[in-house]
Every structure is written in C-alpha cells, then in structure tokens.
Amino acid sequence: MKKIIFSVLAITTLSWLGGCSNLGQVNAWEKGNLAKPMMTFESDPLDQRFVQHVYSSKENSSGGYGVGGGGCGCN
Amino acid sequence: MNKSPSSFALPASGVLLASLVLPGLAALATFAPLTASAETAPEQTTVSVKYGNYQDSQANWDRVKVNAAQVYVQAPIAGEWSIEASGVSDNVSGATPYAHTQKSGASSGGKTGMSDERHAGDVKITRYLPRAAVSASLAYSTEHDYTSTAVGLDARWSTDDNNRTWTVGYGTSHDTIDNTYSGGSISGKHKNTQEFMGGVTQVLTPTDIAQFNLTRSIGSGYYNDPYKLYENRPDQRNAWIGLVRWNHYVGAFDASIRTSYRHYSDSFGVSSHTAGVEWVQPTGRWTFTPGVRYYSQSAANFYFDPVLNAQGQYDLSGTVQHFITLRGNTSADQRLAAFGALTLSMKASYAFTPSLVADVKYERYRQSAALHLGGAGSPGLDAFNANFMQVGLTYRF
Numbered sequence: 001m002k003k004i005i006f007s008v009l010a011i012t013t014l015s016w017l018g019g020c021s022n023l024g025q026v027n028a029w030e031k032g033n034l035a036k037p038m039m040t041f042e043s044d045p046l047d048q049r050f051v052q053h054v055y056s057s058k059e060n061s062s063g064g065y066g067v068g069g070g071g072c073g074c075n
Numbered sequence: 076m077n078k079s080p081s082s083f084a085l086p087a088s089g090v091l092l093a094s095l096v097l098p099g100l101a102a103l104a105t106f107a108p109l110t111a112s113a114e115t116a117p118e119q120t121t122v123s124v125k126y127g128n129y130q131d132s133q134a135n136w137d138r139v140k141v142n143a144a145q146v147y148v149q150a151p152i153a154g155e156w157s158i159e160a161s162g163v164s165d166n167v168s169g170a171t172p173y174a175h176t177q178k179s180g181a182s183s184g185g186k187t188g189m190s191d192e193r194h195a196g197d198v199k200i201t202r203y204l205p206r207a208a209v210s211a212s213l214a215y216s217t218e219h220d221y222t223s224t225a226v227g228l229d230a231r232w233s234t235d236d237n238n239r240t241w242t243v244g245y246g247t248s249h250d251t252i253d254n255t256y257s258g259g260s261i262s263g264k265h266k267n268t269q270e271f272m273g274g275v276t277q278v279l280t281p282t283d284i285a286q287f288n289l290t291r292s293i294g295s296g297y298y299n300d301p302y303k304l305y306e307n308r309p310d311q312r313n314a315w316i317g318l319v320r321w322n323h324y325v326g327a328f329d330a331s332i333r334t335s336y337r338h339y340s341d342s343f344g345v346s347s348h349t350a351g352v353e354w355v356q357p358t359g360r361w362t363f364t365p366g367v368r369y370y371s372q373s374a375a376n377f378y379f380d381p382v383l384n385a386q387g388q389y390d391l392s393g394t395v396q397h398f399i400t401l402r403g404n405t406s407a408d409q410r411l412a413a414f415g416a417l418t419l420s421m422k423a424s425y426a427f428t429p430s431l432v433a434d435v436k437y438e439r440y441r442q443s444a445a446l447h448l449g450g451a452g453s454p455g456l457d458a459f460n461a462n463f464m465q466v467g468l469t470y471r472f
Contacts, residue, residue, distance in 0.1 A: 023279055026238055030281040033324040038331040038355040038362070041276075041286055041320055046125040046145045046161070047422075047436060050465060054129055054141075058442065058461070060372055060410050061339035061347040063270070064290050064316035 114208040114231060114240075116151050116201075123147040125467035127165075131440075133459040136178050139169040155203050162196040174304045174407035175381045176457040177389060189257075193218040197225075207232035220254040220261075220301075229272075237278075242288070244272040254301055266296030274318075282324040290316040292341075305398050305407040308377065314341035330356045344376030345411065348448060353420075360426045368418040371448035375411040377404035381455040389455060412453035415446025430472060436465040 026034075033039065042048055048065070056062035129141040143165035151157050170188030172178065195216030202209050207230065214225040229244030252264040274288035292314040299306040320335040337349040353366035379401060382393030398405065417440070424434035443458030444451055 024238055024277060025236075026278045026281055028237070031278070033282055033326070034278060034284055036324070036331070038357065039284060039322050039324060041322065041333075044123075044434070044467070046123055046147050046467060047434075047465060049161075049163075050125070050127040050143060050145065051438070051463070054440075054461070054463060055370070058131070058410060058440075059347070059370060059416065060341075060343070060345045060375070061316075061337075061349065061370075063292060063314070064288060064318040064337050064339065 114203060114233075116155055116157050116203045117149055118151060119471045120150040121148070121469065121471050123467060123469040125465055127463065127465045129461065129463045131459055131461035133176055133457040137169065138171055138459065139167065141168075142166045157201045157203070159199040159201070160196065162194075164192065164194050167191045167193065171302070172409060173302075174394070175389070175412075175455060176409055176459070177391075191218055191220075206235075206237075214248075219256050220259070221250065221252055223248060223250045225249075239278070240276045242272070242274040242276070244270075246270045246272075250296070252297055252301065259301055261297075261299075261301040264297035266294060266298065268292060268294035282326065284322050286318075286320045288316075288318040290314075290318075292316065299406075300408060303406075303408055305379075305405050307403075307405045309343065309404050312342055314339060328356065330354060339372075343411065345372055345374070347372035362424045362426075364420075364422040364424075366418075366420040366422075368420070369415070369446075370417075371415040371446065372413065374413040374453055375406065378406050378408070378411040378453070380412075380453055381407070383455050387455075409456055412444070412456055413447050414442055414444050414452040414456065415448055416440060416442040417446055430470060432469045434465075434467045434469075438463045 037043055042065075052062070052065060123146070125145045125147075127141070127143040127145070129139070129143075131138045143163055145161065145163045147159070147161040149157060149159045168188075168190040170178075193216060195214070197212060197214035199210055199212035209230045210228070212225075212227040214223075214227075216223045225246060225248035227244065227246035229242060231240055231242045233240045247269045248267070250266040250268075252266070253262050254260075255262045270290055270292045272288060272290040274286065276284065276286040278284050292312075294313065295311045298308040298310065298312060315338075317338045318335065319337075320333070322331055322333045324331050331354075333351075333353040333355065335349075335351045338346070339349070340346040347370065349368070349370045351366065351368040353364055356363045379397065382390045382397050384390040384393070394407075398407075418438055420436065420438040422434060422436035424432055426432045438461075440461040440463070441458060442460075444453050444456050445458070446452075
C-alpha cells in the first residue's frame with residue numbers, strides 16, 4: 001500500500017512538473033501572486049499551535065511542521 | 076497502578092496533553108520560511124489574541140474539554156532583529172479512558188474526573204542578515220504533573236535569485252513528570268528529546284511554491300501514561316518525519332489551494348500518513364478557508380487489542396487475563412492503536428481595516444478504526460468525535 005501511495009504521488013508530481021519548462025526559474029517581477037498572504041505556509045501561528053496540540057494529544061504522530069510551541073508549551 | 080479499573084481515578088492529565096507534543100524545534104513557531112524570498116525584519120508590530128475551545132466525546136460519554144487563551148506578539152528591533160513571544164493558559168477538564176476506549180469509574184456517573192490548568196510561554200529572537208536569518212528560542216510550560224523546558228536554534232538562507240531557501244534547525248527539550256501532587260505514584264521521571272531538521276522551500280512557477288522538511292527526533296526517558304492501566308512502554312522513541320507542502324495560486328478565482336502530506340515513522344512501530352487540503356478564497360473584506368485533513372496510523376508493536384466476548388463487547392476479565400500473559404512492553408492506549416481520522420474545517424476572517432482582522436474557525440473531527448487506511452484498524456474501540464472552535468483578533472501597527 002505504501003509503495004502504491006508513494007508511486008501515485010510521485011507520478012502526479014512529475015506529471016505536473018513536466019509541463020513547466022522553466023521550473024524554479026522565476027523572476028522577481030513574476031512573484032506578485034506568491035507574495036499574497038494566502039500563499040504562505042503558516043498564516044496563523046496561534047491557530048496552528050492549537051490545532052497541532054490537539055492532534056498530538058489524540059494521535060501518536062507529532063512534529064514535522066515546525067509549529068506547536070516547545071515541550072508542553074504549545075497550544 | 077494496581078487499582079481496579081472501577082476505582083481508578085482517570086483525570087485528563089497534563090501528561091496526556093503534554094507527552095506527545097513537540098520538543099525544542101517546535102518552539103521556533105514559524106521557523107520554516109513562509110516563502111522562498113529572503114527574509115527581512117518585520118516592519119510592523121503584530122499582536123494576536125485567540126480563544127480556543129475543544130470538546131471530544133464517544134458514545135454516551137463526553138470526555139475531555141479544553142478552554143485555551145493565547146496571545147502572540149512579534150515586534151521589530153532596530154531594523155535587523157525581531158522578537159516573538161507567545162503565551163497560553165488553558166484549562167483541561169473531564170476524563171479519558173483507562174484502557175482502550177473504556178470509561179473510567181470516575182466519570183461514569185457523568186461527573187468530570189478532574190480540572191487542571193496549564194501555563195506556558197515561549198520567546199524567540201531572530202537576527203536578519205542579507206539573504207539569511209538565524210533564530211534562537213526558549214520555551215517553558217508548567218502544570219501540576221508536568222513541566223517542560225525547550226530551546227531551539229535554526230538558520231535559513233536563500234539563493235541569489237530568492238527562489239530557494241534552505242533551513243537547518245536543532246532543538247532539545249527536557250520534561251519532568253511528577254503526579255504525586257494529585258495522589259499519583261509517579262515521581263521524578265524525565266524525558267529528553269533532541270530534534271534535527273533540514274528543509275528546503277522552492278519557488279516552482281509564478282503560481283507554485285513547495286516545501287520539503289525532514290526531521291529526526293531522538294528521545295529517551297519516561298513514555299508511560301501514568302493514568303492508564305497496562306502501561307509499560309519502551310524508554311526510547313526515535314522518529315523520522317517527512318513533510319511536503321505545496322501551495323498553488325488559482326488565478327481564475329484569485330484563490331489558493333494549500334496541500335500538505337506528512338509521513339511519520341517511529342521506533343514504537345507506528346507509521347502514519349497525514350494529508351491536508353485547504354482552499355483559501357478572499358472575497359472583499361472576507362476570506363473563507365474550507366479544509367479537509369485525513370490521518371491514518373498503524374498500531375505500535377506493543378499495543379494489544381482488547382478481548383471481546385461472544386457479543387463483540389469488551390471483556391474486562393478476559394482482557395486482564397490476556398494482559399497477564401504478555402511479556403515485554405505493553406500498552407492499551409487507544410492512541411497507539413491502528414485507526415484513521417477525518418477533519419472538516421471552515422475558517423472565516425474579516426478585515427475591519429488592513430491592520431485589524433478578526434477570525435473564527437470551526438473543526439469537526441472523527442477518529443475510528445473504520446477510517447484506517449487500507450482496511451479496518453484495531454478492533455474493539457469506540458469511535459470518538461471532537462469539535463474545536465477558535466476565535467481570534469490580530470492587530471498590526
């Protein structure tokens with residue numbers, strides 16, 4: 001199952017990237033949309049701390065997002 | 076720990092909430108670069124306050140309720156520095172299962188098992204350099220049975236064209252567990268964790284940006300939940316965590332779609348998949364963000380299933396007798412079982428002015444063995460649901 005999932009993700013990603021001839025070569029004047037708040041990875045630190053704390057309290061897995069506070073100091 | 080289940084007091088302890096949270100690296104709250112452009116010091120001061128409410132339940136049983144008040148401040152210093160600080164004070168009440176999803180005697184009559192308060196804070200200092208930034212953080216939290224101290228360091232630097240940002244980080248935490256204050260028998264137990272993280276954020280196209288982070292966590296110490304029966308967990312837990320995030324701007328709707336996938340694997344034998352998708356849709360002063368999250372994990376290799384009777388119901392004596400035959404590490408904690416979970420969320424924010432924004436968010440969570448990826452998960456567990464709500468206000472000046 002894991003191999004299938006990873007294969008599907010890899011193929012999907014590569015197919016998407018295959019249509020981008022200038023992948024990763026973006027000029028400064030082309031980044032207007034990337035600079036919009038909606039394109040940030042963590043737009044609301046307190047929201048993410050609260051949610052990640054809930055998940056780490058109810059599921060075994062935690063971490064990886066770089067959010068959540070330190071030790072017990074997350075919420 | 077030798078009391079019978081019916082007489083066992085089962086507070087929703089701080090340990091339950093604290094033992095699984097992130098150590099030092101997590102104190103660097105926004106430590107991953109937000110975009111692939113070079114970081115600069117903030118020009119404005121940001122103050123945010125947020126109130127969160129959480130309530131979970133399973134069939135005929137309201138379990139844990141949390142009310143949390145948070146505050147966050149970020150301020151520039153001398154143009155090349157910034158300081159961030161946050162604090163949280165929360166109240167936890169209710170009760171949790173003593174094993175699997177079995178109701179504790181303390182709450183079977185509808186009474187809450189306990190009420191506990193937690194106070195925590197962290198501070199982070201960042202120094203901005205040309206195309207780079209370095210941060211140091213300190214976090215501390217305390218509650219009646221659990222204290223934690225964590226420190227973290229990280230550095231980020233960007234390529235000349237600002238299309239790629241590399242990140243490295245290190246964090247460490249030291250936790251102490253002592254529940255003698257509330258009549259427990261656990262005293263002077265410790266847990267130490269170190270985390271190493273590397274990542275890259277890459278602009279792919281004028282409408283796509285992606286991020287990959289890899290984290291290695293190495294922990295040792297006391298991992299039991301002292302409020303549950305049958306606990307004899309390993310004294311070491313190491314984990315690999317891989318995270319991919321991809322944001323795409325949808326020009327036709329002036330919206331964005333934010334996707335993420337996390338793979339987690341640890342030495343307890345648990346591996347998990349977490350996938351999330353959000354659609355961010357600004358409309359005038361409003362911004363609406365519906366989202367969905369799916370999670371699935373395998374069971375820890377020392378988790379044991381309950382014994383069920385002929386009617387498929389929980390057989391307490393059979394489970395106890397089965398436990399007695401087990402050797403080595405054991406746990407009947409539901410959170411170490413094989414299950415899946417689904418969250419539906421909706422967030423709405425409203426900008427009174429460009430500097431003053433209010434937001435409200437609601438999430439509905441369901442966890443059950445039936446949602447386990449690739450087939451049924453661990454048997455004999457009741458599904459549980461949770462609602463969480465957040466209300467916040469952010470002001471910049």
